[in-house]
Amino acid sequence: MVNHTGYSSSQVRRQFRQSFQITPSAYRKKRRLERAAVLLALTPLNIAQIAICCGYHNHSSFSRAFQHRYQLRPRNFRNH
Template sequence: ELYTAKGIEGRNYFRIKLLELFYHIKQLRIEDQYEATYYAKEQIEIIKRIRQQLIENLDKKISIEELLRKEPMSKVTFQAIFKQIYGDTPYAHIKKYKMNLAAVYLQETDQSITQIAGELGYSNISKFARAFQEVFGMLPKDYRKAKK
C-alpha cells in the first residue's frame, strides 16, 4: 500500500499507516517473533495430502499412523509440520473442521442433530454435542435456534 500511495497520498496518510504498522508490531506474540522453520515442498505436499484424506473421510476413524505408512515421514515430523501450517494438532484441526461443518449443516439444512453427528463420524450424540460445545460454547440445538 505504501509503495502505490507514494506521490498520490499526503503526509497524514503515511503517518496513519505508520501508526497502524506500530499497532500490529505491538500485537505480535512472543512465539510469532521466532523464525519459522522451512520445510521441503515434498513434506508440505504430504501434509496437505493427508489432511485432504482426513477431510474426505470425516465419517471414518482413520489414524495418522495408518495414513503415514505410505509416506516417507515420521509421526513426530508430520505433527510438527502440520501444526506450523494449520496452527493446531491434526486431531484438533479436524475436530474444528467437523464442528464448523456441523454449524453450517445446522444453519442451512433441516437434518437432525443425530444425522449430522453420524455424517461427521460421531456414533455417540453426547460426544458430538460436547465437542460442538467446546468449539462454539453452546449445544448444537441451541446453536440451531440462535441461527434460525
C-alpha cells in the same frame, strides 16, 4: 512407521503444527464442527444424523464438543 513421503507420522504432525499452529487432530475436529454448524443452519437433518455425518459416534460426544466450541448446544445454535 514411514509413510510414502519418507517421513514418519510424528515428523508430519510436527511439521503440520509448526506450519499451521494447530495439531492435525485439533484441525480435523475444528473442521468437523464447522461442517456441523453449517448442517445445523442449512438442513433439516436431526442432531443425531448430523453427528454421524460429521464423524461422531454418538449424539452426546458431538453435543459436548459442539458446546465447547460454540458455547451453545446444537439445538440452541439451530434456533439461534
